[in-house]
Amino acid sequence: MKILKIDGGKNLKGTVNISGAKNSAVAIIPAAILCDENVRISNVPDISDIDALKEILTYLNAKFEKKEDGDIYIGSCNIVNKEIPANLSKKLRASYYFMGALLGKYKKAEVYFPGGCTIGSRPIDLHLKGFEALGAKVTKEDDKFIIEAEELIGNNIYLDIASVGATINIMLAAVKAKGLTVIENAAKEPEIVNVAMFLNSMGAKIRGAGTNTIKIKGVSTLKSCYHEVIPDRIEAATYLLMGSVVSDDLTIENIIPEHLEALTQKLIEMGADIKIYEDKIHITNKNKLKPTNIKTLVYPGFPTDIQQIIATVMTQAQGVSTIEENLFENRFQNLYELQKMGARIKIDGKKAYIKGPIKLVSSEVTATDLRAGAGLVIAALLADGITTINNSDYILRGYENIQIKLEKLGAKIQLIQI
Numbered sequence: 001m002k003i004l005k006i007d008g009g010k011n012l013k014g015t016v017n018i019s020g021a022k023n024s025a026v027a028i029i030p031a032a033i034l035c036d037e038n039v040r041i042s043n044v045p046d047i048s049d050i051d052a053l054k055e056i057l058t059y060l061n062a063k064f065e066k067k068e069d070g071d072i073y074i075g076s077c078n079i080v081n082k083e084i085p086a087n088l089s090k091k092l093r094a095s096y097y098f099m100g101a102l103l104g105k106y107k108k109a110e111v112y113f114p115g116g117c118t119i120g121s122r123p124i125d126l127h128l129k130g131f132e133a134l135g136a137k138v139t140k141e142d143d144k145f146i147i148e149a150e151e152l153i154g155n156n157i158y159l160d161i162a163s164v165g166a167t168i169n170i171m172l173a174a175v176k177a178k179g180l181t182v183i184e185n186a187a188k189e190p191e192i193v194n195v196a197m198f199l200n201s202m203g204a205k206i207r208g209a210g211t212n213t214i215k216i217k218g219v220s221t222l223k224s225c226y227h228e229v230i231p232d233r234i235e236a237a238t239y240l241l242m243g244s245v246v247s248d249d250l251t252i253e254n255i256i257p258e259h260l261e262a263l264t265q266k267l268i269e270m271g272a273d274i275k276i277y278e279d280k281i282h283i284t285n286k287n288k289l290k291p292t293n294i295k296t297l298v299y300p301g302f303p304t305d306i307q308q309i310i311a312t313v314m315t316q317a318q319g320v321s322t323i324e325e326n327l328f329e330n331r332f333q334n335l336y337e338l339q340k341m342g343a344r345i346k347i348d349g350k351k352a353y354i355k356g357p358i359k360l361v362s363s364e365v366t367a368t369d370l371r372a373g374a375g376l377v378i379a380a381l382l383a384d385g386i387t388t389i390n391n392s393d394y395i396l397r398g399y400e401n402i403q404i405k406l407e408k409l410g411a412k413i414q415l416i417q418i
Contacts, residue, residue, distance in 0.1 A: 004392040004403070006377065007412035008362060009384035011285070012247040014409045018236045018254045019045040019400040020229035024191040026094035027168045028198050028229060029053045030101045032074040033062060034175060035202050037224035041072045044229055045400040048393070052091035056084055056098065076105075083110035086143060090115035092397070096124055096165065099147055100172030103136060108148040126159055126166035133157045134170075134177055154179035154218055162187040162298045167214070168195050174216040175204040181216040188212070189299040190259045194230045201225035233259040234305045235399060236281075238374045240264070241306075241313045243283035244272045246381045250409070253280040262302045266292055266310070270317060291319035291356070296326050308334045308371040312378040314354040315343045323352045334372035337365040341379050341387070362387040367394045374399065381411060 020043035030053065032039045044050060057064045060082065063075035081102055089095040089112040102109035113124075128138045128145070133156075136149040154177050159166055167187040174181035186192070188210050196209030202222035208214040236255045243250035244267060257264065257276050264281070267274050270289045275282040291314070296304040304327040311334060314321035325331050332352055335345045340363045344355040362385035367373030373395035380387035389395070392415070395402060403415045 001390065001418055002392045002396065003416050003418055004377065004380070004389040004395065005386055005414040005416060006380035006389070007386050008381045010381075010410060010412070012242070012381070012406070012409040012411055013249045015251040015253055016239050016405050016409060018231045018239070018252060019043070021045070021191055021194070021232040022047060022049060022234070022398045023164070023189075023232075024194040025050060025229045026053060026092065027097050027191065027195045028227065029057070029072070029074065030094070030097035031172055031195060031198060033057070033060070033076040033079060033101050034105050034172065034199070035076060035222045035224065037077070038063070038073055038075040039202065039224055040226045041074070042070065042226070042228045043231075044070070044072045045232065047398055047400050048396045049092045049094065049398065052088070053094065055091070056088050056095060059084070059088060081106040081108060083144070084112065086112040089113070093165075096127065097169060097172060099127065099131070099145065100169035103131060103147050103149070104152070104173045104176050107150070107152065108146075110144065110146050113143045113145070124165070126161065126163050127169045130157050130159075130166060130170035130183075131173055134173055134181065136173070152177035152218075154181040154216070156182045156184065158184040159186065161185075164189050164192060167192055171196065171199065171206065171214065171216060175199055175206070175219065175222070177216075177218040179218060181218070183214040183216070184212065186212055186214045187298060190230060190233065190256070198225070198227040201227050230259075231255050234303065234371070236260060237263050237303075237306045238309055238378075238399070240267065240274075240281060240283055241309050242378050242381065243285065244270075244274075244289065245285050245313055245316045245378065247409070248284050248286060250284065251280055251282045255279060255281065257281065262300060263306055263310075266294065266302070289313070289317040291317040291321040293322045293324075295324040298327070304328055304331060305371050307331070309375045309378065311335060311352070311354060312338060312375040312382070315356045315358050315360060315379075316382070317356045319356065321354045321356070323354070325350050325352075333368035334375050337368070337372070337376055338379060340365055341383055343379075361385070364388045364390065366390040367392055370394045370398045377402070377406075
């Protein structure tokens with residue numbers, strides 16, 4: 001287990017450069033095996049989830065090579081399509097993208113149920129229904145799924161929920177299917193657009209990514225390409241929220257402001273000192289923050305990934321803020337950890353009420369998942385004295401070089417393996 005020790009109570013200052021998007025890269029890397037040649041991917045974040053994907057690719061006999069410039073080269077010419085065992089698939093949620101990719105390329109995939117953060121029920125039934133609609137047969141053996149088809153044929157697929165994972169997985173399975181596949185009620189997140197652009201760069205024919213309806217005309221082959229992962233909007237949001245309470249001069253660079261509008265509009269509503277530019281945002285903690293209310297929704301609504309992080313900021317607002325979590329039933333675990341640091345929080349079902357401002361106190365807390373951990377990092381920076389965050393392995397799943405980035409901003413932080 002890794003732990004973070006943070007000596008808080010000090011203002012941060014400087015510039016932070018945002019890395020490539022985790023939620024885009026973890027889909028693009030499995031998608032690369034659909035190519036019949038080599039692909040080159042840039043701006044891939046150096047995080048533990050990428051290491052886990054590399055393990056799976058290496059196990060399948062794919063080539064995975066990181067160059068000096070940071071670009072990743074993936075070659076799938078010599079892949080051996082075989083069962084992906086539980087010890088590999090359970091390291092991350094995104095292992096399920098190998099279902100769609102292997103099914104699309106080889107008409108068969110054997111993958112154990114994926115791992116990931118315990119933020120609530122996260123079934124993959126929509127993924128499986130999509131595969132079945134394309135002509136695949138799904139067999140479940142204990143915790144393993146065997147998905148196979150004599151051939152994949154395009155179909156109209158309606159998603160009961162606008163699921164990011166299901167939308168991407170069905171795209172991966174459909175790019176080489178015969179005929180036209182139409183995904184209705186598709187998720188619209190920027191990461192889906194980025195994955196579709198990657199597939200199109202290889203020769204896929206995908207239209208409508210970023211809208212409710214995605215149309216995929218099957219092709220027989222996919223060729224070599226170069227692709228860049230978009231900036232990580234959740235990492236950017238984390239540093240934005242950090243800047244609103246613990247920095248008197250913070251600039252967040254390498255971002256796409258349009259991807260952050262749900263958050264930046266809330267920060268403006270709260271009275272934050274924020275200036276938005278073409279590819280960067282400047283923010284300070286000079287203004288007292290007003291309370292606010294948020295409801296998590298699918299994109300372009302307020303992201304569930306950010307609600308756990310803004311909860312910490314709400315402890316510093318002048319009054320009672322509310323959170324309504326509409327996507328995951330177990331995403332308030334972080335609030336119990338914040339209570340250990342003195343936060344005044346009432347939880348009532350899918351709603352939470354946070355009263356501020358309160359001076360948080362250093363404590364020993366536990367990261368219960370990735371974004372919960374990010375919220376605790378901000379809390380530790382706010383609190384005087386040393387806060388210990390256990391299970392910080394979660395944080396490293398999604399934040400590239402977080403220790404180094406925070407140290408450059410003036411934080412006193414240690415990453416310790418125990």
